[in-house]
Amino acid sequence: MELVKDLMIILFTGILTENFILCKFYGICPFLGVSKTTDGAVGMGLAVTAVMIGASAVTYPIYHFVLVPLGIEYLNTICFILVIAALVQTVEMILKKHIPKLYKSLGVYLPLITTNCAVLGVTILNIDRGYSFIEALVNALAGGVGFLLVMVIFSAVRERISRCSVPKALEGTPITLIAASITSLSFVGFSGIVDGIFGG
Numbered sequence: 001m002e003l004v005k006d007l008m009i010i011l012f013t014g015i016l017t018e019n020f021i022l023c024k025f026y027g028i029c030p031f032l033g034v035s036k037t038t039d040g041a042v043g044m045g046l047a048v049t050a051v052m053i054g055a056s057a058v059t060y061p062i063y064h065f066v067l068v069p070l071g072i073e074y075l076n077t078i079c080f081i082l083v084i085a086a087l088v089q090t091v092e093m094i095l096k097k098h099i100p101k102l103y104k105s106l107g108v109y110l111p112l113i114t115t116n117c118a119v120l121g122v123t124i125l126n127i128d129r130g131y132s133f134i135e136a137l138v139n140a141l142a143g144g145v146g147f148l149l150v151m152v153i154f155s156a157v158r159e160r161i162s163r164c165s166v167p168k169a170l171e172g173t174p175i176t177l178i179a180a181s182i183t184s185l186s187f188v189g190f191s192g193i194v195d196g197i198f199g200g
Helices: 002-017 030-032 038-070 073-098 102-109 111-115 117-128 132-163 173-188 194-197
Strands: none
Touching: 002 132, 030 102, 030 111, 030 132, 030 173, 038 073, 038 111, 038 117, 038 132, 038 194, 073 102, 073 132, 073 173, 102 111, 111 194, 117 132, 132 173
């Protein structure tokens, strides 16, 4: 029962109160670049979630059963980047073959998942926080769902802005950054929600 409570805390925290985009500022590039349409945002969010979970599942045993026994833990960042690059290439090939429309809409941002600091960040956080394998997977799922949630919300905000009359000086990037900051502020309302629900 204690394990379930811990997993739920990790899940809610990762999605709401420690969101990778809005709280840690990881993955800002795809957040601003692919959030123009809801379809692109959903596709990117799902791709990042899949890569996060896959990367966590692969890097955890590599770190604990290869790097630690050999005393070369300091190579974890390089090793994790190689794993993430391989996973992204796999996702890219699958999308190109089975969902070409989504593959084209994601464009250059799909291979950029390799350098998405949110993906690398979740694998390193799993190690730094001493998570077990199950906790690491839940943390990756939470990070991915939080990423997807924010991408979809912000894509809806941007679609609404595109139909509004925006002052000339704020068109383009300025209004996008203002909207991003307001979206980020809305998540501040979730502060303390985990403590309130779980008393942790």
